[in-house]
Amino acid sequence: xxxxxxxxxxxxxxxxxxxxxxxxxxxxxxxxxxxxxxxxxxxxxxxxxxxxxxxxxxxxxxxxxxxxxxxxxxxxxxxxxxxxxxxxxxxxxxxxxxxxxxxxxxxxxxxxxxxxxxxxxxxxxxxxxxxxxxxxxxxxxxxxxxxxxxxxxxxxxxxxxxxxxxxxxxxxxxxxxxxxxxxxxxxxxxxxxxxxxxxxxxxxxxxxxxxxxxxxxxxxxxxxxxxxxxxxxxxxxxxxxxxxxxxxxxxxxxxxxxxxxxxxxxxxxxxxxxxxxxxxxxxxxxxxxxxxxxxxxxxxxxxxxxxxxxxxxxxxxxxxxxxxxxxxxxxxxxxxxxxxxxxxxxxxxxxxxxxxxxxxxxxxxxxxxxxxxxxxxxxx
Numbered sequence: 001x002x003x004x005x006x007x008x009x010x011x012x013x014x015x016x017x018x019x020x021x022x023x024x025x026x027x028x029x030x031x032x033x034x035x036x037x038x039x040x041x042x043x044x045x046x047x048x049x050x051x052x053x054x055x056x057x058x059x060x061x062x063x064x065x066x067x068x069x070x071x072x073x074x075x076x077x078x079x080x081x082x083x084x085x086x087x088x089x090x091x092x093x094x095x096x097x098x099x100x101x102x103x104x105x106x107x108x109x110x111x112x113x114x115x116x117x118x119x120x121x122x123x124x125x126x127x128x129x130x131x132x133x134x135x136x137x138x139x140x141x142x143x144x145x146x147x148x149x150x151x152x153x154x155x156x157x158x159x160x161x162x163x164x165x166x167x168x169x170x171x172x173x174x175x176x177x178x179x180x181x182x183x184x185x186x187x188x189x190x191x192x193x194x195x196x197x198x199x200x201x202x203x204x205x206x207x208x209x210x211x212x213x214x215x216x217x218x219x220x221x222x223x224x225x226x227x228x229x230x231x232x233x234x235x236x237x238x239x240x241x242x243x244x245x246x247x248x249x250x251x252x253x254x255x256x257x258x259x260x261x262x263x264x265x266x267x268x269x270x271x272x273x274x275x276x277x278x279x280x281x282x283x284x285x286x287x288x289x290x291x292x293x294x295x296x297x298x299x300x301x302x303x304x305x306x307x308x309x310x311x312x313x314x315x316x317x318x319x320x321x322x323x324x325x326x327x328x329x330x331x332x333x334x335x336x337x338x339x340x341x342x343x344x345x346x347x348x349x350x351x352x353x354x355x356x357x358x359x360x361x362x363x364x365x366x367x368x369x370x371x372x373x374x375x376x377x378x379x380x
Contacts, residue, residue, distance in 0.1 A: 066290070067290075067292070068290060068291065068292050069292065070127055070245075070293075071214075071217070071245045072177050072217050072218060072246060073177075074131050074168065074175035074176060074177045075161060075164050075165050075176055075177070075178065076168065076175055077168040077169050077172035078165075081168070081169040081170075081172040082172070083113075083171075083172060083173060084113050084170060084173070084365075085112055087365065088112060088369070093111075093112050094107075095107060095108060096108050096369075097334060097366075097369045097370070097371075099330070099331035099334045100335055100337065100370060101335070101338070102331070102334075102335035108371045109342060109371055112368075113173060113174070113373060114372055114373060115132065115174070115372055115375040116372060117341070117342065117345035117346070117372050118345065118372075119345075120346070120347045122314070122319060123314070123315070123316040124314075124315075124316060124317055124319050125293050126292075126295060126318075126319040127177055127219065127295065127319075128295065128348055128376070129319075130174065131176060131177050132167060132171075132174050132176050132177070132375050132377070133176065133177050133179040133221075133295075133375065133376040133377070133378075134160070134164040134167050134176045134178060134179060134377050134379075135181040135376060135377070135378040136156060136160045136179075136181065136378070136379050137181040137223070137352070137378045137380045138150075138181075138183065139182070139183040139186060139201065140153075140182075140208075141205075145183060145380075146181075146380040147159075147379060147380065148180070148182065153208065153209070153212050157178070157216050157218070160179075160180070161216075164176045164178040166363070166364040167364045167367075167368075167377065169364075170365050170368055171373070174373075177218065178216065178218040178219075179218060179219040180212065180213050180218060180221065181250055181297075182201070182206065182222055183201065183223045183224075183225060184200070184201045184206060184224060184241075185199070185200050185201065185224045185225055185226070185229075186199045186225055187227045187252075187255035187264065188227070188263065189262050189263065189264055192227075194227075194229070196227045197227030197228050197263050198225060198226065198227035198229060198255075200237070206222070206241055210241060210244060213247075214244075218246070219246050219248060220241075220248070221247070221250045222238050222242070222247060222249060223251075223252055223297075223299075224238070224249070224251055225252045225255035225263070226251075226252070226255055226268070227256070227257065228256075228257055228258065228259055230274065231251060231270060231274040231275065231277065231278050232277050232278060232281060235249065235278050236281075239285070242285065242294075243289055243291065245291055246292075248296070248297070249296050249297070250296075250297040250299065250323075251270060251278070251296070251297070251298050251299065252325075253268065253270040253298065253299055253300055253305040254268050254299070254305045254325075255268050256268040256269060256270045267302065267304060268305065269307055270298075271307050271308045271311070272306065272307065272308035272309050272310065272311035272312045273311045275296065275298055275306075275320075276311050276313060278296060279296050279312070279313070279314070279315060279320060282294045283315040283316075283317040283318050286317040287317060293317050293318065293319065294317065294318050294319070295318070295319045295376075296318055296319070296321070297323050297376060298312070298320070298321065298322055299323045299325040299352070300324065300325060301324065301325045301326035301336075302326075303340075306322075309322075309344050309346060312346050313346075314346070314347045319347060319348060320346050320347045320348065321347070321349065321350045321375055322340060322341050322344070322346050322348070322349060322350065323341075323349075323350030323351070323352060323376060323378065324336055324337040324341055324349070324350065324352065326352070327352075327354040327357035327358055327380075328358065329358075329359055330358055330359060330360055330361075333351075333358070334370060337349065337370055338370075341372075342371055348372075348374075348376070349370070349372050349373075349374050349375060350375065350377070350378065351367060351370060351378075352377075352379070352380060353367070353377065353378070353379050353380070354380050355379060364377075
């Protein structure tokens with residue numbers, strides 16, 4: 001009996017050990033399975049993230065590929081044209097022009113040849129990213145408002161191309177594009193039919209110069225002199241032409257006066273928020289109509305003419321240029337370019353030259369010594 005009891009105890013012990021072994025094995029397997037499951041879930045999440053990133057990259061790539069090309073042909077530099085930096089002395093490469101510094105520190109903010117102001121970026125595929133614009137400004141009905149009124153369209157284009165070529169040759173790294181800057185609304189001293197102290201250029205004339213630009217692989221910039229109207233309303237009046245791939249916008253700030261004031265007698269001004277409203281409107285227009293990226297050029301010749309500059313921000317579809325617009329002594333003009341464009345920067349700089357009023361009339365190489373180099377040079 002005692003032997004039988006011992007035998008049963010031994011059997012029970014074996015069963016107990018086997019059961020414990022199976023439980024331990026099961027627990028180990030469960031832990032391994034849980035680890036495998038967690039690993040699979042983690043790998044799955046990583047895969048999802050990778051796929052998401054790939055889809056986003058593919059979407060951006062497809063967006064770039066489907067973006068329409070810019071409709072212009074820059075004028076290629078002459079075969080013997082030298083890079084800008086090779087034409088300038090070491091002093092000119094390292095320091096600002098004495099005239100622009102006007103007695104202050106001559107240290108450059110950006111190297112010679114760069115058009116973006118310090119710290120600015122260009123997220124667009126716009127004309128200014130790799131080129132500069134050379135523009136002729138004015139109205140075809142007036143010899144007092146610029147060179148557009150002094151010449152017939154074909155002769156104008158021929159002379160414009162000659163002036164543009166000078167910039168392509170002066171800076172071969174950034175071939176220049178001929179551009180017509182047509183005043184599309186003219187400020188006037190009587191209320192006019194709109195009651196807003198401006199007169200609209202006829203659609204036929206705008207069409208004529210739009211066709212001239214298109215035929216010559218050039219650009220057209222429509223300039224607005226606002227009177228008492230708003231910037232955004234002027235943009236909407238020009239929407240038909242701004243939807244053309246080669247048409248851009250310019251704003252003459254000095255002609256925007258308040259109710260009770262008169263353009264040409266009272267100095268006008270534009271708030272940067274109004275400019276930004278136009279920038280965002282054009283950004284949306286580009287996206288919704290699959291257009292090439294646009295430019296907004298803002299003219300300024302005095303502090304009061306453009307306020308709240310910090311509100312002006314370029315977008316991924318619109319480049320922004322602050323243009324120094326004044327005539328007279330060239331040294332003074334260079335120092336004011338520094339004040340209004342370099343020191344109160346947005347993105348790009350522009351510089352206006354008056355054939356009949358500047359002393360002296362700067363040549364292309366002198367203009368390109370400015371800090372930063374102007375992305376747009378317009379002639380009146």
